[in-house]
Amino acid sequence: MAEAMLSIRGLRKTYRGRNGARANDGIDLDVAPGTVVGLLGHNGAGKTTLVNQVVGIVRPDEGSIMVDGVDAVAQPHLARALVSVQAQANVPITGLTPRRAVELVGRIRGGDRAQVRGRTAELLESLDLMPWADTPSQKVSGGVARLTAFAMTTVVPGRLVVLDEPTNDVDPVRRRLLWSHIRTLADDGAAVLLVTHNVREAERVVDHLAVLDQGRVVAAGTPADLAADVQGALTVELDLANGWRDFPTSLGEVAVVGQRAVAQVDATHAAEVVAWAQAHVEAGHLERYALVPASLEDVYVQLVGPERTAAAVGAPAGDEGEDHR
Numbered sequence: 001m002a003e004a005m006l007s008i009r010g011l012r013k014t015y016r017g018r019n020g021a022r023a024n025d026g027i028d029l030d031v032a033p034g035t036v037v038g039l040l041g042h043n044g045a046g047k048t049t050l051v052n053q054v055v056g057i058v059r060p061d062e063g064s065i066m067v068d069g070v071d072a073v074a075q076p077h078l079a080r081a082l083v084s085v086q087a088q089a090n091v092p093i094t095g096l097t098p099r100r101a102v103e104l105v106g107r108i109r110g111g112d113r114a115q116v117r118g119r120t121a122e123l124l125e126s127l128d129l130m131p132w133a134d135t136p137s138q139k140v141s142g143g144v145a146r147l148t149a150f151a152m153t154t155v156v157p158g159r160l161v162v163l164d165e166p167t168n169d170v171d172p173v174r175r176r177l178l179w180s181h182i183r184t185l186a187d188d189g190a191a192v193l194l195v196t197h198n199v200r201e202a203e204r205v206v207d208h209l210a211v212l213d214q215g216r217v218v219a220a221g222t223p224a225d226l227a228a229d230v231q232g233a234l235t236v237e238l239d240l241a242n243g244w245r246d247f248p249t250s251l252g253e254v255a256v257v258g259q260r261a262v263a264q265v266d267a268t269h270a271a272e273v274v275a276w277a278q279a280h281v282e283a284g285h286l287e288r289y290a291l292v293p294a295s296l297e298d299v300y301v302q303l304v305g306p307e308r309t310a311a312a313v314g315a316p317a318g319d320e321g322e323d324h325r
Ligand SMILES: Nc1ncnc2c1ncn2[C@@H]1O[C@H](COP(=O)(O)OP(=O)(O)OP(=O)(O)O)[C@@H](O)[C@H]1O
Pocket: 015, 016, 017, 021, 022, 023, 041, 042, 043, 044, 045, 046, 047, 048, 049, 050, 088, 315, 316, 317, 318, 319, 320, 321, 323
């Protein structure tokens, strides 16, 4: 990997207060120019805390954060100038239109008027936002507001671009446009740190992934490295007819949600499973079935587990603000 634009070592942060959440517990992470690094993790895993420390909103207890050789803990204002951030919550743009908001940020970030105008039009066009370009912000949908926030972040991108859940609220067609923009940002030389829950889609654009769980990196590598764990595994998806539930023991643990059942099977049992499923389609017990290679999302779920996810969605530790700069 080229020399890192963002280099994090031994990052620790515990929020003070009643519940004392240990949000980051010794994180190491590098993002090189020209690459997209995906940061995955369940709700409360510590992703936003990490981002907030990179941009100097939250002060780490321990560890170092270097942005292009600048010590972001000691000199957050210098580091911030090198970073563009799309925060998890959209910055309010009341009184502006998407076009005005994007142009304004471009000018604030030092872009020249004509360049900013051109780049804004290009972004609005390619994200399919032109129908709302000149609509007052209070009348645009959540997805359009999210895409506008992305355009504001990338109109004059920093050398490090941090995107915290950029696809939230965005429809599937525009999500594709967005993913391709994210890839282009890196291909044009930016180092991109992408926080997302959308494992399936992120897999197509990231070069490296880090999975956070309870404030620690529990797995890291390329999508292929991480998916190697499930090579040879298949996922069978069944659409059940009329509440039918008679699964053979060879399917192992079957997760049923409503009329949909999902199980992992070994590739060596594929023919047997297909024969079984086909017979039950013909008998009217199954509407349809599909056998697909196990995905990175399956690896992710194995790593962080649904029970952890449920536990993490508890009440926040409180103490808002005290630890903020
Ligand atoms: N300002 C704060 N004061 C106290 N605790 C906090 C604060 N911000 C976050 N926490 C706690 O720190 C832990 C990590 O939170 P964080 O927001 O970093 O997770 P996350 O991975 O970004 O979650 P999500 O995907 O839901 O945004 C959680 O237990 C959370 O409740």
